[in-house]
Amino acid sequence: MRSFKIFTLLVAGVHCSLTYKGVDWSSLLIEEAAGYSYKSGTTQPLETILKSSGVNTVRQRLWVNPTGGTCNLDYNIKLAKRAKAAGLGIYLDLHLSDTWADPSHQAAPSGWPSNINDLSWALYNHTLLVSNAFAAASLTPSIISIGNEITAGLLWPLGSTSSYANIARLLHYASAGIKDSSLSPQPKIMIHIDNGWNWDTQNYFYTTVLSQGTLSASDFDIMGVSYYPFFSAQATLANLKSSLTNMASTWGKELVVAETNWPVSCPYPSYAFPSDTASIPKSVAGQTMWVKDVAGVVAGVNGGSGLFYWEPAWIQNAGLGSSCPDNLMVEQSGAVRASLGVFNSI
Numbered sequence: 001m002r003s004f005k006i007f008t009l010l011v012a013g014v015h016c017s018l019t020y021k022g023v024d025w026s027s028l029l030i031e032e033a034a035g036y037s038y039k040s041g042t043t044q045p046l047e048t049i050l051k052s053s054g055v056n057t058v059r060q061r062l063w064v065n066p067t068g069g070t071c072n073l074d075y076n077i078k079l080a081k082r083a084k085a086a087g088l089g090i091y092l093d094l095h096l097s098d099t100w101a102d103p104s105h106q107a108a109p110s111g112w113p114s115n116i117n118d119l120s121w122a123l124y125n126h127t128l129l130v131s132n133a134f135a136a137a138s139l140t141p142s143i144i145s146i147g148n149e150i151t152a153g154l155l156w157p158l159g160s161t162s163s164y165a166n167i168a169r170l171l172h173y174a175s176a177g178i179k180d181s182s183l184s185p186q187p188k189i190m191i192h193i194d195n196g197w198n199w200d201t202q203n204y205f206y207t208t209v210l211s212q213g214t215l216s217a218s219d220f221d222i223m224g225v226s227y228y229p230f231f232s233a234q235a236t237l238a239n240l241k242s243s244l245t246n247m248a249s250t251w252g253k254e255l256v257v258a259e260t261n262w263p264v265s266c267p268y269p270s271y272a273f274p275s276d277t278a279s280i281p282k283s284v285a286g287q288t289m290w291v292k293d294v295a296g297v298v299a300g301v302n303g304g305s306g307l308f309y310w311e312p313a314w315i316q317n318a319g320l321g322s323s324c325p326d327n328l329m330v331e332q333s334g335a336v337r338a339s340l341g342v343f344n345s346i
Contacts, residue, residue, distance in 0.1 A: 018299055020142070020256060020306025021343045022057035022091060023050060026071060027314045029079060036315050038330065046313060047086035054343030057089035057142060059258070059308045064109035064126065065098050073133055080139045089142040091308065092134070092187075093258075094127065096155055096174070101148045103194050108155040116158050116166050120173040123155065127177030135182040145190040145258070146174035149226055151205060168212035175219040188221040192258050196225025197235045199243040206251060222305070223247055224258035227294065229277055230266065230322045236274040241297045248302040256306040257298055262290035263324035264337075270323035287329060287339035295346035312340060
């Protein structure tokens, strides 16, 4: 077994008092099956290490009918049972696809209907089934996201931005399936789009989709955003603060940074980093600074309630989709990284 160490670091500083202090750990069962284990002094389950490091909620993605079963419903229930046993809350991220869903990929699950009425009911039945399966397993997610980074819509082609009426309808039905389920207490329902630093993006999406008259403000509780520093020089902390502040004053919802991370190495970035991150080193110490800075922005906004780091322990995918070779909070070689302990201070 290969071991990767995560040591807890108690970071001095002001606590931000976020409700949700979390990480995405969706790939854990894949990593364990590949022979990886995690160590904080001694080898321990990752959930134990996360809990002791200040994490209180874990995020996990659910695909509808994935090849090989990875991230399907059974996979997620197995993972969620471990989270619950460790005293961690659960944030269930419904990708509403058989594979990755993001701004460039939102393919409807194989075999789902090709007309909007039947597709809406298929989505309702899916969120109802998933919710009831969690309830039957005595698992109650704190948050369920109806879609992942749906800036360009969901369940393509019918739910693309060529029809915001369809997007609104689909989101309403997705929410209704959760609300009609046996889950008690009811989880908070999130809508999640990307580029949280860009107020124009947030404003256009929500103004347009809510104006359709099908999706009600009461259908969801949280606006989630992705916020990464390595895809645009405009992704400044100042712009994030401005965007979240405008979102809070316009819609009055809870606000969560659903995805973020910071590299320990980035020698050849594809894009310039934001100007107000220049003092943050590409290092383990920089990860701690980044998480604290982002948490401070979120906590300083009305309704700001959480931050999730995407995916700090996915050893086989250290770049995490960026041009930076390593964004993990664990060493691939087994050396110590202290940055995970930042969750004790936010």
